[in-house]
Amino acid sequence: MVFLGGQVLPGNVGRAILGPFADQGAVDTLNHTLGVDRPLLTQYWSWISNFVQGDMGTSYIYRSPVAPLVVDALGNSVKLAFVAFVLVIPIGILGGAVAALNLNRPLDRIITLGGLSMTVLPEFVTGIILILIFGVWLRWLPISAAWPHDAGFFRQLYHLILPSMPLFLVLFGYVGRMARSGMIEALDSDYTRTAVLKGLPWRTVIWRHVLRNALLPTITVIATQTGYLIGGLVVIETLFRYQGVGSLIFTAARGKDFPILVSGTLVVGIVYAVATLAADFLYSMLNPRISLGNEQ
Amino acid sequence: MNKNYRILDLIRRNRSPHQNHLIDGLVDGRVSRRDFIRHGSLLGVSLPLLSRISAVAGFGGLPSLARAQGTPGATIRVACGAPTATIDPMTTTDNSGFMLLQQAGEYLCVVGPDLVLQPVLAESWNSNDIGTVWTFKLRKGVKFHSGGEMKADDVVSSIDRLADPASSSNALSVFKGILQKGATRKVDDYTVEFHLDAPNGNFPYMMSSDNYNAIIIPASYKGDYEKSFDGTGPFRIEKYTAKVGASFVRNENYWGLKALPQRTEFTFFNDEQSQILALQGGQVDMMLFVSPLAGIGLLNDPNFNIISAKTSGHNQFHMRCDSDPFKDPRVRRAIALCLDRDKLVAGLLKGRASLGNDSPFAPIFPSTDASVPQRKQDIALAKQLMEAAGAGNGFKVTLTTERYLEIPEYAQLIQNWVKEISIDLDLSLLDQGSYYGDGTFGKSNWLDSVVGITDYAHRGVPNVLLGAPLKSDGTWNAAHFKNKDYDALVSSYIAALDLEAQKATAGKIQNLLLEETPVIFGYFTDLLVPTAKGVTGVQPTPMGQLFLDKASKA
Secondary structure (H helix, E strand, O other), rough: OHHHHHOOOOHHHHHHHHOOOOHHHHHHHHHHHHOOOOHHHHHHHHHHHOOOOOOOOOOOOOOOEEEHHHHHHHHHHHHHHHHHHHHHHHHHHHHHHOOOOOOOOOOHHHHHHHHHHEEEEEEEHHHHHHHHHHHHHHOOOOOOOOOOOOHHHHHHHHHHHHHHHHHHHHHHHHHHHHHHHHHHHHHHHHHHHHHHHHHOOOHHHHHHHHHHHHHHHHHHHHHHHHHHHHHHHHHHHHOOOOOOOOHHHHHHHHOOHHHHHHHHHHHHHHHHHHHHHHHHHHHHOOOOOOOOOOOO | OOOOOOHHHHHHHHOOOOHHHHHHHHHHHOOOOOHHHHHHHHHHHHHHHHHHHHOOOOOOOOOOOOOOOOOOOEEEEEEEEEOOOOOOOOOOOOOHHHHHHHHHHOEEEEEOOHHOOEEEEEEEEEEEOOOOOEEEEEEOOEEEOOOOOOOOHHHHHHHHHHHOOOOOOOOOHOOOOOOOOOOEEEEEEEEEEEOOOOOOOOOHHHEEEEOOOOOOOOOOOOOHHHHOOOOOOOEEEEEEEEEEEEEEEOOOOOOOOOOOOOOOEEEOOOOHHHHHHHHHHOOOOEEEEOOOOOHHHHHHOOEEEEEEEEEEHHHHHEOOOOOOOOOOHHHHHHHHHHHOHHHHHHOOOOOOOEOOOOOOOOOOOOOOOOOOOOOOOOHHHHHHHHOOOOOOOOEEEEEEOOOOOOOOHHHHHHHHHHHHHOEEEEEEEOHHHHHHOOOOOOOOOOHOEEEEEEOOOOOOOHHHHHHOOOOOOOOOOOOOOOOOOHHHHHHHHHHHHHHHHHHHHHHHHHHHHHOOEEEEEEEEEEEEEEEOOOOOOOEEOOOOOOOOOOEOOO
């Protein structure tokens, strides 16, 4: 579908590379060299038959194999998603839990309203504001997420802090809200009342009974965001000049670089599937009533 | 000031008839000192000799081109857009791409400030009397980064590769009808002749940085330029990472004065705003260029310097001459008369542009006839013309254009101005890919739209701009303008070697285009290069290349 969809985009590959003012003969020669003047089915067959053998083809724009480009970009996306998750999961769950434990009090209102307000602000708005504050005025953090080629772990982390902050702001509202409603439901349940009445310490009630059950819907939310964090961060990656899968696919779509476009999209699809599967496993681990393969 | 005719006569002895005619023009006052320098450089007269002639003709010499006294050893960090495709001397076409080409590679000559041609890998050049054969003498002792000496074989293979019609060369559109494959011939190891298809008085510009693909690379080059960035320039490649950036280090074996910076770093960004933020955040020292609208915060900030250069870059507002409602030239003229060009330059371009007069002859070209009256806003006359053309009640038409730099805002301004003559312009703003389409008639919004706005980059001479967008057989003729008189005048202009003949023909072309107005040229933009305070010695070309060999940081 992506392959066919790409064909309806205006312009052609040779023209995209050589520009609008290039001689038509030069454009035709380049298209022939790249093989994009062949019938569509031939191109598709050539691509799919190579792909199933592990060959993602050669990029039209960069004239280099696609696989290393996609793998590098995927690695970068995973790093950014990881930092964003490390920030948002504990803080989001903690925020939700604190809000639930202070239900309808000012702290609950602040966390809920603050989280929702941040969620509705687009990343490019919060991103620009954060860049202006931390990158331009205070000069504490680099505005570019791309680190020098010889950067170690901490240097890379330093470059990822600023781009992960708008992601944190967007996701905090989702995660916090789910954790809060899960907590409220769990706190209101019979088993919590039983645990309290049988004399368990409050901390144990929260940790063993409330939080464990309250996290189930939160895990679903987190799992659905994994695909977005790895393949859908075009705006953040563009703003912070980060070489992730999102910007790779976006650049490929603009330049009609089908080998990258199709392979990148496929990889993002696989990431979505794996994240959903991982969420199912985690769900079954946390809730023994749900057992994979058990229809009872 | 006094003229020293004895020395002038001595100088004349070894000059060609065209060079002597130019000297006569300077002495008689028909040619200004500025035009003398620019056109003299085109005819192959060296800058020191031009300076000497100017001095003995009583106009004073050129300022000394002394080496900048900056601190050596700096790392200059530049923000630029990500190249749109692989860096390849044959196919590269975007600003960042050809700027990177020029960091390691060099041209036979470069276009300096004021469009003066300066020799680089060629020491001198001259033509036969009719401008069909141009001979370039090459500099001796120039070494490629890969080790071999640059000789005529390298020049022949570099240029032949670009002129090969069976290749995907981006320079084919420049060489078409001028230079064919095989027409670049080695005379000896240090002399090359170019045998042109037709006389051409501006040919050296095609061997200069103006034709950005024309860097000289070894004859043994087999492709995959990103791996080697082989060239003869003052910097050699250190590392290139597609989509991320590039770094270069000083070439210690450079044939000329060694570069001041030890290292240069180029960081690729996907948009202009991110580059501006990086400069403001101190993470880069300069940008490749900035547009006046996006860079307004930098233009008035004392923490930054703006290097400014006049260019012939512009946006063409074309109107289809072969179909209604623009068939009648009076309607086209009426629209052109609605534009308030002074406000356009002062407001939209923040004063960083020159007025356009509806022809490609920008004020920077020495051949532009400045005596042709400047078109100004005149709504009353525009209304009269519309009435006379039977279009007094106005009409509705769609303006198709691209989302690029200030073009959408330019389109909105025109939309408002033409309301005065009852024209209702609907705006259709497309991304660049959709606008240009396949770039051929029948498959391109650019070439098929009834009315549109298209961006054109700087050119050192108006030849290409006079041909492809306006000649009857022009491949970029979006206005579908067909006029035999115009075609003949352009052929005559291109063939002329003599500045005064060029200027006379230019005047006729300018007047003809004012009468016909197939395209509105509202303004010619300045190139703006922002640098952090303390960065000195940066030398951009009007085309957008960046010479950093004399750059330093405080």
